[in-house]
């Protein structure tokens with residue numbers, strides 16, 4: 001069995017749903033508790049055994065590269081001051097995996113972004129993680145998928161159930177159930193209307209993809225929103241090879257919009273080993289005062 005070593009993290013989008021916060025700071029660098037959102041995707045990839053990560057950036061995204069680079073001056077300063085804890089936090093993001101960067105020259109959609117990884121990927125299966133989808137899970141979502149991949153090697157998308165009126169925001173699959181949480185993908189549609197949606201199982205931004213996807217991406221034209229859609233290329237691939245959908249265990253937050261971003265901060269803040277207790281106290285006191293004035 002081929003071991004999956006490589007992951008692609010597209011991070012070239014404008015982040016319009018996070019404006020004005022994302023005007024000068026890339027949305028991937030907005031912090032969830034104490035780390036930029038993209039670091040959660042990088043750490044999830046590493047926890048799943050990935051050793052080589054390509055981050056697809058774009059214009060004005062230079063600070064993503066800085067974040068995963070070493071900052072020797074800062075490390076020296078913290079070392080001299082004896083701030084061991086801070087030193088460890090600063091060192092971590094660049095450790096354990098090789099991180100590479102390339103720039104998507106034009107914003108032509110997720111499929112186009114993945115195309116930028118062709119040389120990096122070569123002819124082996126690879127993972128894709130969308131940093132807008134932050135998944136809190138005891139076993140990281142990509143690791144869960146890798147475990148399924150051992151038994152069912154093939155292209156696989158992570159899915160979750162969504163309300164019917166939300167299907168228009170996602171890629172939706174037509175499932176044929178194999179087990180309680182593994183499906184064969186019969187079809188995929190990007191951002192369908194509720195009447196056209198083949199189910200309410202939505203693709204979440206975790207994929208394991210065969211390298212043949214690049215041949216499909218060459219053939220697909222603009223799809224939903226006038227963009228080159230990864231879902232359209234996956235649909236083409238599913239017509240040739242068996243493809244799986246995996247309903248993961250965990251909670252997913254869409255941190256690419258403000259409400260999801262705030263919810264993720266609350267949840268991750270409450271669970272944080274260092275700050276959790278204090279966040280909980282503050283939250284309870286906020287809720288208590290809202291109860292007293294009758295706004296809850």
Ligand code: G1P
Pocket residue numbers: 110130132133169170171172190202203204205229230231
């Ligand atoms: C992308 C994919 C879509 C998927 C979604 C998950 O859409 O195109 O199939 O369901 O991510 O977050 P986007 O949210 O980038 O429009």
